[in-house]
Amino acid sequence: MIKTLVSGGLALLLVAGAAAAEEDKAYDLLFRNGTLDEVDRDATLVYRRDVTNALKPEAAARDTGEVALSIRPGEQDVALLNFRQDDKHRGLGTFPASVGNPMIMYFYESVVRDMAEAAGGSPFYIRNRVKDALIQPSVIETGEASVDGQTVETKTVRLYPFLEDPNRDRMQGFGDLELRVTMSDAVPGWYLSLVADAPGADGAPSIYRSEVHFDGLEAEAAP
Secondary structure (H helix, E strand, O other): OOOOOOOHHHHOHHHHOHHHHOOOHHHHHHOOOOOOOOOOOOOEEEEEEEEEEOOOHHHHHHHOEEEEEEEEOOOOOEEEEEEEEOOEEEEEEEEEOOOOOOHHHHHHHHHHHHHHHHHOOOHHHHHHHHHHHHOOOOOEEEEEEEEOOEEEEEEEEEEOOOOOOOOHHHOOOHHHOEEEEEEOOOOOOOEEEEEEEEOOHHHOOOOEEEEEEEEEEEOOOOO
């Protein structure tokens, strides 16, 4: 083990950011193509999602669980996402596996939904601000992480979609939201962790935090 609702809205980023991606290596990393090409089709990638939400604690309980990614082989391989919580399972969507790992879109769209639900803002406005942040030049941090007892190289991208937003003071603490994605070639599916954090004021606990971590591989693909 490694410890460390997708809508069409963010899926459109794959088209909307195409021109900017030529100049912005951060976008290329976040939406990297081919990240599922080497994943065994008989295996399932398992991600753990833990959510805290001071404004909507019941939503945090609803959204904490596992996300399983399996690949259905065919003329065009398809990636399937399923949310698992105890004995309850629900489908999150199907995606062409050739494009890349859809966990990145699931992560961003989940944050958009959670913020709109907790802070009462428009999901369209929030999504557009996130989209704008994704296609802006970003600093890429290099680092290391321990994966199955081995030290591996990582790359991390941090985004602050509301840092200069004129409406940030009305966002009930989400104005300081940080989106942080850590990636490594040593991790099946590319993404090691995807974290969204809206810190509390003066060192108080986070108003909202969503952590998605790659937790390991299951030998058999999920149905």
